[in-house]
Amino acid sequence: SSMAKRSDITQAILMQSQEELISFVQAVQKASPVDSQALPYPDDMAGYDSKIIMASGSFIQGSSIELSADAPLRAPYTAYFQGGLTEESIELALMLALRDMKKM
Structure with a gap:
């Protein structure tokens, strides 16, 4: 339930579309302290x-x-978001994601 005490660090975030999913993951990369200029794209992986x-x-x-x-690129479009060394870095990533997704 949503009221259950959490003990993990991974948050599953459900998106409405494949485009939103890609935008969210790319925004997390933009907010990262290392390689923020890199832009991840979906690809095949063994x-x-x-x-x-x-x-x-x-x-x-x-x-x-x-x-x-x-995230896997298939329905349901779920991103698995985790970590963040500081609360501010997590907030920045989420703000960038929301901003980019609003542009869609």
Whole structure:
């Protein structure tokens, strides 16, 4: 339930479309402290049956505590958002995502 106590760091965020999903993940990359100029695009990846898009501008590759997002490009359009070293970095990523998605 939505009132249950949380103990994980990953938030599933449901989008309305594939375009919103891509825009959200790209905004997370833009807000990242490392490689913010990189623009992730969906691509095939071994072990997945659909294209995947991933954002991770982290200092340590594969770190789950740092800001990241990833998503398979299929319905339901769900992004998996996690980490963030500070509250401000998380807020910045979400503000950029909302701004970019409003432009659609």
